[in-house]
Amino acid sequence: MLARVAQTLYWIARDLERAESFARLLEVGQAAALEGDSSNGAGGRLVWEPLVEIAGDMDRFLATHRRADERSVPWFLTFGRDNPDSIVACLNRARENARSVRDRLPTEVWEGINDAWLDLIEWPPERITRDGVYPFCQGIRRSSYLILGLVEQSMRRDEGWQFMRLGRFLERAERSARLVQASQSAQARNSLDEDVLDLHGWRALLGDASAHEAYLQVDASALSPESISRFLMLDPRFPRSVAFCLGEVESAIGDLVAMDAMAPNPAPLVLARTARDMVEGAARKPWGGPEVADFIERLLARCTSIDLALGDSCFLAAYERTPIGQHAQASRQAQN
Amino acid sequence: MPLFTDYTTDGFFDEMFEAPDLPREEYRRLFSGLKMLRPATFTARSALVDRAYLTQGITFAHGGREQPFPFDLLPRLITAGEWVDLQQGLAQRVRALDRFIADIYGERRAVADGVIPNALVSTCEGYVREMVGVVPPLGRFVHVAGIDLVRDDHGTWRVLEDNLRCPSGLSYVVQNRAFMRRAFPEAFSDHHVEPVGHAPFLLLSALMASAPEGRDSPRVVVLTPGPANAAYYEHAFLAQQMGVPLVEGRDLTVRDRRVYLRTTAGRERVDVIYRRIDDGFLDPAALQADSLLGVAGLMQSFREGRVAVCNAVGTGVADDKAVYAYVPDLIRYFLGEEPMLEQVPTYLLGREDEREYVLANLDSLVVKAVDGAGGYGMLIGPHATPGERQAFAKRVRANPRGYIAQETIRLSRAPTLVGDRFRARHVDLRPFILYGEHPVVVPGGLTRVALRDGSLVVNSSQGGGSKDTWVLSD
Structure with a gap:
């Protein structure tokens, strides 16, 4: 392609x-x-x-x-x-x-x-x-x-569809991660008074990801900021969770390699695999505490690097921009 | 029949009516069907098609807003008998023009034998010196031709001009039919209409036949200048319908004098380029250096026969409106046949006697720039002001080789929906000839309509619309 x-x-x-x-x-x-x-x-x-x-x-x-x-x-x-x-x-x-x-x-x-x-x-x-x-x-x-x-x-499930899938899930992974990140930092700023738990805001967060109903089915009893953020970051089956989205990203790149639309073992695939490793690692450990913010930060950086690697290895970043003046020349071509 | 209330033919040849209320034989069933239809129904369907064109992006920009390309729901009919003659005449014309172009860049026999003056040929705006000695696959230069036909007061078909560079409109032929079927299905009943949906396939066959020798399953691409071009919709449509990549110049690269696509997985060889950019822009290394649309090295690859460029470079010589005057002789010379299609009587302004006659009669003639297209660079004498005629006369005197003059043809008219009823509007016809091994004429073609009352200019860039064109098969 x-x-x-x-x-x-x-x-x-x-x-x-x-x-x-x-x-x-x-x-x-x-x-x-x-x-x-x-x-x-x-x-x-x-x-x-x-x-x-x-x-x-x-x-x-x-x-x-x-x-x-x-x-x-x-x-x-x-x-x-x-x-x-x-x-x-x-x-x-x-x-x-x-x-x-x-x-x-x-x-x-x-x-x-x-x-x-x-x-x-x-x-x-x-x-x-x-x-x-x-x-x-x-x-x-x-x-x-x-x-x-x-x-x-x-x-058709061809390269074009895979590239769209890749774009959609990488974007969604980033959006979900930033959503959790923003709520985390808002909470950190406002929870000087530890007793007031801003549950209202955290439930709103689930709404953002159209996740409220899905979440209730999984974990209705324990509505806590930690359980909500863990759900949005790590749930393996919810289609807006970061873990799910990164799984799709990796799978899309894998499929593209399998159909020869990308060179074997490209940098984006390596990066996507390590992102998945990070998520799986986090899922094995208790969730919460200050390291969560750091984890989200690193995951977001990884998403950015996948995007950059796609630009370099696959989209041939060198020519991605429309040359200045092309539009003017194009509009002058006679179609008689 | 309120849709036809006050419809008049005003002494013009009307495509549908012999006289008011008296439809021509081939239109009778359509006419009685339309009589049953309430005007509101017809206009509502017309609005539906407009919206569909907008959704599809079949639009042009007008005053900064996107407008649907105007499409009139009343089809234009051509009888089977008429079509047989047109088809043969068109194929004949394109075969002769193709041979002529090959001769110009090859032996120049036609010049040597005095059929056409040397000075005329080498001063053609479309003449490309870099093409001398080049023999493309099959010796073919013209793969896609759009020959504009008009009908005069007597209903006689005449060739108005030849378009052999990047003729545009084939996508509308296919899409007009598709939308016609959706919006006005009952019109098709009791008619046998030649299908046109396979036109992109015919185009692909012609392109594949022109691939360099020894390339099985050749890779064809459509080369577009990009979305900013007015005909971009057509480029995308044809690529999609042919199932081949739509590429811009920057998607191609030349290595080892071969042309490649730049794909996500590396390079892929290209065999045939159906290009929709002007000759000069094809290759910044060989032609215009400032081109951002072309591919450096393409010309060399083409000249060496490693890639086919369709239409070939330099076909503009046969578009030249001064060459037009010689086409009947060229047909006799190259094919040994009598021309089957009439032309419009034409004066060459490079000849002194003809020039003086034309300048004295500007108010009754049409003057055209020899390399003009799209309805630009022309003077329609009877419609022009004295000031415009004077200005044009000055331009003609300064550059007589640059212009020709023709008798004004009173173009035929066809009923066209204006507001809530039909009005007579001038029409022409652009059939498409696709030439691989043999010339194939797509049944019908694009009927273009000058939507403004009295206007003779049918080009879409100047407010023209179109009609579906039916070739009836019995």
Whole structure:
């Protein structure tokens, strides 16, 4: 498969996953802000600031917004032009990328992505402020499920599908890990008073990962921050847990090697294996304490290195960027 | 029949009607079907197709917004008898033009024998010196041709121009039919329509037949300038339908004078390149150095016969509108046959007497730049202001070889949905000829419609739409 096409498919899947995860994040953030006693004043920060940390970076946010609250954060994550990873930006990128490889996507998948975009641009941005984020986020999630369903139902399990699977699960692993990380640090900041356990916030975390019901089936009796974060990091069967996602990443790379779409024993495979070893090691040990933060940090770094290794060994990073001026020349080619 | 309320033919040749309310024989069943249909039903279906085109991304940018490529749901019909003549005439024309191009870059017999002046040939804008002496596989230069046909006041088909570089529109032929079937299925009942869905397969066969010798199961690719190009949809569609990779120049690399794909697992040999970029941009090492769309080393590989480039480089010589005037003679010379298709009477402005006649009669003639395409660089005398005519006359005098003039053809018209009823609009027809071992004409072609009232310009870049074109098989 063409290196450029492989990379583009990988990024389509990443961007779609990212948009969906931000939509879910926002919905739960809104729910948490409405219910808890943190709905206004200083308490609002407890809900909205972690959202910015999970979704992007605080410094960039503060460059254009005074503070994180129920107006600025939803805007930043949905339509914010100052945010290169806003939901709108992610979908726009996914759509432009899909257009550039549409010969490799089943028509239904391209139509699904294009329609999601066409629906999105019909959405008046001010509705976010007026009606809240829920209808918007629900639309995004539904589009995402639809596209994913089309991918699963109509794509041959070839290299293209594997690269999309790889992108989707690597992105999801990172998102879940950052979710837990942000909650950990929020807890560390706020639990000076050890008696007040912010269970409300931790349950919201399960909502973020659409994990609440799954979690209750596994471990309804012990609703504690540790058990929740362990579930999201290490559960081997929940499709949004970091352990599950990294398993898919490793398996996708393995399948790509097996179908000769990657050179034998490539660096990304080696890295994915060690990531899995880290997760398995952690599962054998008691969970909790300060080493958890360190573990998550190392795991996130590993995800980044898998992405970089894919760029070097497989996507031929040297030519990944469209040369400046190509678009201008392309638009001048006579098609008479 | 409210859809046809106030429909008039205004003395033009109408594709559907002999006279108001009197449809031509081949249109009668369609006409009675349409009479049963409520206008609201028809317009609703039309809107549905628009949305489907938008979803598919079959669009063009208009005022910064994406608009669906306009598609009119009333098909254009061609009878079996008419089509047999057209098909033979088109195949004949393309065979002759292909031989002519091979001759230009080879022995130049046609020049030596005085059929066409040497000066005319080597001053063609599309002439590529680097091609002298090159013999592509099968000796074939033209693999895909789009020959534009129009019908005059008497309903006579005439060739308007030849497009032998990167003719565009085959994807619309296939897609218009697919959407037509979905939106207006009952129109097909009682008609036997020649299918067109296999056109991409015919294209692939022509491309494979042109692979360098000794390459079994040759690897074909479509070379696109990228999504910024207006015809990008077509490039992606054809690649997908042929099941071959759609590549940009940066996806290809030349090693040891062979062309390769850059894949995630290393290099993969390429045998045939169906390119949709202009000659000059193909190879920055051999042609235009600033090209970001091409592949360095491609020309050498092509010249040595290690890769096929389709259409071959340099086919623009036969697109030249001054060469057009000689095509009937070229057919007689190369094939020993009488031309089967009429042309439009053409004046060469390089000849003094013809130039003076044209300049004196600009208000009744059409003047075209010899290398123009897409409806640009032309003056439609009867529609132009005196100022425009003067400006054009100046350009002609400064560069007479750069222009030709033709009699104004009163293009035929066909009913086209405008608002909630049919109005007559001018149409042309672009059939596609795919040439591997033998020329194959895709049944029908793309009927293009000038959507603005009275306009003669059918190009999609200038507000043209299209119709599904049915060749009836009995």
